[in-house]
Amino acid sequence: MPPDDITALLGLHIGDGNTDMYIIGLQEVNSMINKRLKDVLFTDQWSDACMERLSPFGYILVTSQRMQGVLLLVFAKYYHLPFLRGVQTETTRTGLGGYWGNKGGVSARMSVFGHTICFLNCHLPAHMENSEQRMEDFESILQQQQFEGQAATGVLDHDVVFWFGDLNFRIDELEIPAVKAAIDNNKLTMLWEKDQLNMAKDTESVLEGFLEGPLKFPPTYKFDVGTDTYDTSGKKRKPAWTDRILWRLRATVPSGPTPNAGKRGSILGLSNGTKVTQHFYRSHMEYMVSDHKPVSSIFTLQFPYKVDMPLVTIMVEDEWNSIADATCTFKAAPNFARSSWDWIGLYKVGFKHHKDYVGYVWAKQEEADYHRVEHEVTFTEEELPKGSGDFILCYYSNNTSTLVGVTEPFQIQLPTSSPAGSPSEDSSDFTSEDDSSVVGVNTMSRSPSPRKKKHRARHSHSRSPSHSRSRSGSPALPEMKGLKMQPGSAHNTTDGEKEKASSEAGDRVL
Numbered sequence: 400m401p402p403d404d405i406t407a408l409l410g411l412h413i414g415d416g417n418t419d420m421y422i423i424g425l426q427e428v429n430s431m432i433n434k435r436l437k438d439v440l441f442t443d444q445w446s447d448a449c450m451e452r453l454s455p456f457g458y459i460l461v462t463s464q465r466m467q468g469v470l471l472l473v474f475a476k477y478y479h480l481p482f483l484r485g486v487q488t489e490t491t492r493t494g495l496g497g498y499w500g501n502k503g504g505v506s507a508r509m510s511v512f513g514h515t516i517c518f519l520n521c522h523l524p525a526h527m528e529n530s531e532q533r534m535e536d537f538e539s540i541l542q543q544q545q546f547e548g549q550a551a552t553g554v555l556d557h558d559v560v561f562w563f564g565d566l567n568f569r570i571d572e573l574e575i576p577a578v579k580a581a582i583d584n585n586k587l588t589m590l591w592e593k594d595q596l597n598m599a600k601d602t603e604s605v606l607e608g609f610l611e612g613p614l615k616f617p618p619t620y621k622f623d624v625g626t627d628t629y630d631t632s633g634k635k636r637k638p639a640w641t642d643r644i645l646w647r648l649r650a651t652v653p654s655g656p657t658p659n660a661g662k663r664g665s666i667l668g669l670s671n672g673t674k675v676t677q678h679f680y681r682s683h684m685e686y687m688v689s690d691h692k693p694v695s696s697i698f699t700l701q702f703p704y705k706v707d708m709p710l711v712t713i714m715v716e717d718e719w720n721s722i723a724d725a726t727c728t729f730k731a732a733p734n735f736a737r738s739s740w741d742w743i744g745l746y747k748v749g750f751k752h753h754k755d756y757v758g759y760v761w762a763k764q765e766e767a768d769y770h771r772v773e774h775e776v777t778f779t780e781e782e783l784p785k786g787s788g789d790f791i792l793c794y795y796s797n798n799t800s801t802l803v804g805v806t807e808p809f810q811i812q813l814p815t816s817s818p819a820g821s822p823s824e825d826s827s828d829f830t831s832e833d834d835s836s837v838v839g840v841n842t843m844s845r846s847p848s849p850r851k852k853k854h855r856a857r858h859s860h861s862r863s864p865s866h867s868r869s870r871s872g873s874p875a876l877p878e879m880k881g882l883k884m885q886p887g888s889a890h891n892t893t894d895g896e897k898e899k900a901s902s903e904a905g906d907r908v909l
Contacts (some may be wrong), residue, residue, distance in 0.1 A: 400427065400586070401448040408683065418697075419456060423449055424520035425843060426565040427470045445470060448509060455712040460752040461801075464488035464505040469564075469744065471505045471520040476748075477791065481709035483602060484510045487582040489544040493524075493536040504540040504564075513705025515550060517557040521564040529593045533567060534850040538605050554648070558673050559700065561671045562609065563644040565691065568596035570618070575637050579629065582617050590618070594640060611645045612680035612696065619682050619692040627684055636686060642682070642694045646675055662868065673702040710735040711804030713743070713796040714773075729762070737764050740797035741796045743767055743776055748789040748808050753801070758782025762794065787812040 405410050409421070428445055441824035442450075443465065449472055452462055458474040463481055465471075475483060486509045494502040504521040521540065539556050551557045570578055571593045581589050591597060591614050600606045619639035621630040621771040623725045630636040676698040688694055715727040731737060741763075742757035784790070790811050 401445050402688070405448055405452055408456060408686070408695075409449075410455060410695075411452060413719060415717075419476055419849040420488050421449075421472075422561065422563075423470075423472040423474070424469045424518075424563050425469060426520075428465075444744050449474070454749050454751045459750065459802075461489055462486050462507050462510070464490060464507060466490040466492065466503055466505050467501055469505050469520060469522050471507055473507050473509075473518060473848070476741065477510075477793075477805055478800070478807075480510045480793070481711070481804050482706055484710075484799065484801065484803075485515075485548060486799075486801055487546045487548075489546065491540045491543045492693055493539060502536065504537075504544070506548055506554060507846050508551065510550075510706075512702070512707065514559070514702050515557040516559045516655060517551070517554050517561070518699075519544075519554055519560065519562045520563075521566060522560065523565070523567045527569045530568065530571075530599070532781075533595075534599060534603055534605070538749075540603065555647070558702075559675060560647040560649075561644070561698075565641055565695075566596065566643050567641050568594060568599075569639040569641070569782075570637060571595055571598070575635060576746055578618075578638050587614060587898070588615070588639075589612075589779070595793060596640075596643065598742075604746065608647045609645045609648060611643065612645065612677045613679070614640055616682040616694075619694060621749075622687070624690055625687050627687065630690075636728070642691055644694060644696045646682065646698070647679075648673060648675060673700065673879050674695045675700055682856060708732065709804045713792050713794055713806045715805050715806050715809055717794055717809050719783075719809070719813065721813065722780050722783065725783055727806075728773045729794060730773045735803070736795040736798055737762070737794075739763050742795050743817070744793050744795060745778060745782065745784075746791045746793055747784070748893065752760070753793070753795055755795075757784050757790070769825050784811060786815070 410418075412485040425445055428443070434895060446463060453474050457476050457478075459477050459480060461473040461480070461681050463470070463472045471488075486507065488505065488507045490503065490505045492503045502521055502522050502524055506517055507518040508515065508517040510516075515648075519540070521537065523536055544554050545552050554560060568589055573581075573590070573593055575803075578590060581587065594614070595749050596606075600609065618640050620639050621636040625632055629638050671790045676699040680694070680696045680700065682694050684692055710732045711729055713727055713729045716724060719725050727743065729743070739761075742759045744753070744759040746756050750756070758778060758781070760778055760782060762776060764772070764774075787810040788811060791808055792806045794800045795801075796803045
């Protein structure tokens, strides 16, 4: 169960506001039958806890996927949403010969500013003697997870892959007293050399190219719950680094033979100039609610521009002071395929996900609109908020199931005497089910398209979604935070030391 406050574990209390994305992977989330039925009907508690803490900082749930106790959540700053495209998720069960989802992997892939990234959260088989089974399951997950589209159909086809979770690899050969003595004397290098995952990198071709930061923290498993004491039960599990975060850059095909190239030499030729920098890799030993300790890391991704224009640009005035002001215009990129089921949502600043809107209007494409460059829509009185505040408009594409255009925040200050509709104060419920390919949400029933009103002539200036950001780069020193947690991981503080990342001219840095 998540604790009341996960602010410290997420690092929000010491963050500089420049983190672009949060990737959260959990294993062994409560998946009892009665709990799963409740989670189908309502937001699961871990997803809700993460959204509650991240949304006030401008992070929106991009997608999620759950397979019984394995849960993956992807959040991003709202102004990056138009540049996260081709979002898909996959699940692979490996428990009980592939019929049970207590073990396996869940993934989310997307194109980030034109560069493909895949996040893979795994829970692999336990026990010392099952190292080969862990590798077989990992290979099975990679083989079974195939995505739609021409580019990056498999996990390893992506420009960047982040692989993390309870990978369950153990420390070979050494007995428990020797392992504990090495931990007590801070001789972790000796244990690292006997780590099954590190040893497998020299023999397993499927691990070629996967990188991991140095394990400078003590093994994260197995502890007596509520303590920092390694297992004293009758099982007396040997301490191990079961909880890991790795990454892989897709290698380019060399133009010619590379002399003396080692097994991992191919990673020197990086895909499309992409660069990944890990700023820290740590565990949170102060977390005592689980028999595992959570692990987290911060990365910076740097890559050349490929995509810096949204598919839809929405233009809106700085303020709406009356019902008559509640209009906006939008224009679509030539390569964007609109649908009659597309809509523009009005969101209060701090919204949680794409269904967490105050109101919406259909962005229907009438036959007379085909040759128009700009289109105007009007919000009815019933779709507007009761009070004043800061709001954002977002264009939802039915074909891609994502938000493809956003504005910067603008103010709404309507007369208090005006009648208002009944906006949903909190429409954050959603479900992420085993077999869904994208984040599942309570289906919005389509009401008749809002009645067309005569649009008043007005001057509109562009409020493109972080358009200035996309041209001049993200806000200073942005970072992508990869965060891997065990269930209930909340009372932990994240390392406040972040290395400064510099961007080369013309490069996008995440």
